[in-house]
Amino acid sequence: MKRAQTEIIGLMIVVIMLVAIALVALRFVLISNSSINVDSLLSAKANNMANSIKNANLCDGNFEQAIVACCNKENFCDRESCRLISEEISSIINSSEESVYVEAIDAYGNKCFSVGNCISGIASSSYNFENEVLFRAKICRKE
Amino acid sequence: MKKAQGVQFNWIFVVVSGAILIIFFSGFGIKYAELQKNRENAEIARGIDRIINGLRGQEQYKTIDINANFKFEFNCDSFTINDNYVQNLNGKIIFTQDNLKVNKLYAWTKEFKKAYKIDNFVYLVDSNKDYYLIKDGNEEYASKIYNELPSIFTNFKTLYFDELIKSQLGKNNEFVFFSESSQDQINELKEKGDLLIIDSINNIVTFNKNEKAKVLNEALVYGAIFSGSYNAYKCGYDQLTEKFSNINNIYIKKAEYLQSCCSTGFCDYSLVKSSLLNYNIESDDNVIKLLNAQLYNSNCKVVF
Amino acid sequence: MKKGQLQIQESIFVLIIFIVLLLIGLIMFYNFTISSIKADIASYESSKFRSLIEILPSIPEFRCSNLGQEQECIDLGKVDAFSKLGFDYFKEFGYRKITIEVIYPKEDKSYNVYEKRPRSFKSIKRISSLISLYDPGQDKYKIGKLTVEDYS
Numbered sequence: 001m002k003r004a005q006t007e008i009i010g011l012m013i014v015v016i017m018l019v020a021i022a023l024v025a026l027r028f029v030l031i032s033n034s035s036i037n038v039d040s041l042l043s044a045k046a047n048n049m050a051n052s053i054k055n056a057n058l059c060d061g062n063f064e065q066a067i068v069a070c071c072n073k074e075n076f077c078d079r080e081s082c083r084l085i086s087e088e089i090s091s092i093i094n095s096s097e098e099s100v101y102v103e104a105i106d107a108y109g110n111k112c113f114s115v116g117n118c119i120s121g122i123a124s125s126s127y128n129f130e131n132e133v134l135f136r137a138k139i140c141r142k143e
Numbered sequence: 144m145k146k147a148q149g150v151q152f153n154w155i156f157v158v159v160s161g162a163i164l165i166i167f168f169s170g171f172g173i174k175y176a177e178l179q180k181n182r183e184n185a186e187i188a189r190g191i192d193r194i195i196n197g198l199r200g201q202e203q204y205k206t207i208d209i210n211a212n213f214k215f216e217f218n219c220d221s222f223t224i225n226d227n228y229v230q231n232l233n234g235k236i237i238f239t240q241d242n243l244k245v246n247k248l249y250a251w252t253k254e255f256k257k258a259y260k261i262d263n264f265v266y267l268v269d270s271n272k273d274y275y276l277i278k279d280g281n282e283e284y285a286s287k288i289y290n291e292l293p294s295i296f297t298n299f300k301t302l303y304f305d306e307l308i309k310s311q312l313g314k315n316n317e318f319v320f321f322s323e324s325s326q327d328q329i330n331e332l333k334e335k336g337d338l339l340i341i342d343s344i345n346n347i348v349t350f351n352k353n354e355k356a357k358v359l360n361e362a363l364v365y366g367a368i369f370s371g372s373y374n375a376y377k378c379g380y381d382q383l384t385e386k387f388s389n390i391n392n393i394y395i396k397k398a399e400y401l402q403s404c405c406s407t408g409f410c411d412y413s414l415v416k417s418s419l420l421n422y423n424i425e426s427d428d429n430v431i432k433l434l435n436a437q438l439y440n441s442n443c444k445v446v447f
Numbered sequence: 448m449k450k451g452q453l454q455i456q457e458s459i460f461v462l463i464i465f466i467v468l469l470l471i472g473l474i475m476f477y478n479f480t481i482s483s484i485k486a487d488i489a490s491y492e493s494s495k496f497r498s499l500i501e502i503l504p505s506i507p508e509f510r511c512s513n514l515g516q517e518q519e520c521i522d523l524g525k526v527d528a529f530s531k532l533g534f535d536y537f538k539e540f541g542y543r544k545i546t547i548e549v550i551y552p553k554e555d556k557s558y559n560v561y562e563k564r565p566r567s568f569k570s571i572k573r574i575s576s577l578i579s580l581y582d583p584g585q586d587k588y589k590i591g592k593l594t595v596e597d598y599s
Contacts, residue, residue, distance in 0.1 A: 396528030
């Protein structure tokens with residue numbers, strides 16, 4: 001009888017320890033839901049970024065006009081437009097704290113220019129310039 | 144004798160320890176059930192707050208559907224769910240009833256604008272309440288108010304008083320008149336629900352206890368309808384007045400800045416600034432809008 | 448008889464230990480539930496804080512407006528006015544610090560839009576985003592960095 005009682009106590013201890021460990025593990029599983037919130041933040045940042053770049057003044061025009069000129073292989077501000085945009089956008093990105101990828105694609109699906117590099121990230125809405133150029137920014141996820 | 148006493152003590156021990164154990168486990172059960180209720184209340188509050196935050200950005204509408212009945216108490220700066228969980232509204236302008244017991248709310252946002260935008264109102268509407276917009280005396284306006292409601296607001300009807308009297312009324316009603324109603328009509332409906340009289344000419348709403356307030360445009364007319372009471376409406380109106388004052392002061396300061404940096408022979412901001420100084424929430428907008436537009440037409444930077 | 452009594456006592460001890468272990472398990476579970484509720488509340492407040500990056504550029508106090516039509520940018524004239532007027536926006540913003548820095552073109556200009564610090568705080572959370580700015584004095588669109596710090 002003694003032996004049986006001892007074994008039962010042992011079994012109870014094991015069961016309670018397993019339940020406690022399972023509860024702790026569950027808590028950590030539940031915490032991983034925050035990745036959804038991070039993606040929505042990155043989406044807001046990407047949209048803010050794309051909007052701010054397209055609106056900003058550049059020389060006597062703005063970035064939107066410069067990007068269209070780049071896709072049309074024209075000069076802007078007496079300079080090669082694609083090079084000008086890449087340099088300016090690079091300096092903007094350096095001032096932000098994010099890893100960013102920015103690109104513009106012409107009506108034929110060709111990439112006019114791109115700045116930065118992303119393995120994975122959240123893209124902004126695409127802006128359509130003069131019905132021929134698609135422009136968007138992507139905030140890279142921190143790996 | 145000793146043996147019998149021993150048996151008695153044994154039974155007493157069993158009963159007492161059994162009672163202690165039962166009390167503990169039942170107490171735990173009750174406390175845990177309370178905790179789960181608190182959690183549920185917090186989730187409902189957060190769900191409503193999340194939807195209010197999401198709606199605030201632009202004019203849109205949504206149904207807030209919770210599976211169980213809950214008590215919603217509006218405290219002006221916050222709301223309470225089931226007399227338990229308080230959620231802050233962080234300065235958002237909400238128009239809703241003081242107390243609701245619902246499982247479904249309709250949420251709708253509408254812009255309030257004077258010469259410039261002030262804010263988006265959020266209306267929280269009781270899905271269980273029947274709203275009757277009475278056409279007598281002002282059919283056009285009543286129909287306009289009705290037609291601009293979102294399609295999900297299926298608990299609204301617009302009809303004549305005679306039709307209303309003949310229809311089957313539920314327990315939870317609100318009757319909205321858009322012209323002066325007779326005492327007979329008021330007496331007929333007084334016990335059947337909340338009563339509002341909206342005078343669209345003088346921009347005044349009269350609530351149940353003859354309390355009056357200003358309704359400056361449709362956004363506030365809806366605010367009055369969905370508040371149903373003077374106190375609930377006054378909360379939103381006071382917050383609006385404060386916000387208007389803040390934004391107006393911002394534009395006054397901006398006009399001062401533009402006057403100092405950018406005024407030329409054509410670009411004179413002093414008129415706009417002095418108009419803004421005399422501008423209040425009940426003022427007419429046309430003059431000030433015209434002054435601002437004149438700046439634009441003169442190729443000057445506008446104030447708003 | 449003694450042997451019987453001994454066995455009964457052993458059974459009683461077994462039961463007592465079993466109940467004690469069960470009680471410990473229940474208390475642990477109860478505490479876990481409370482801390483998970485607190486974590487949910489903290490997580491929600493945290494997501495509200497992050498959403499400020501999206502909300503702040505669109506509030507009427509800062510947003511660009513042209514003849515009553517809203518535009519997707521922050522008006523520096525209004526921001527400057529807001530920070531100088533010193534309104535009490537604690538209800539809306541709480542214990543936070545909001546700053547806007549002009550980063551393009553490089554101007555070394557920043558605006559302390561709002562700040563309210565509690566007497567003591569354990570940590571500062573910080574988020575930032577690039578935003579479109581309009582300078583009414585120069586009639587130019589610029590790029591700025593909006594930074595929100597949360598004292599908790």
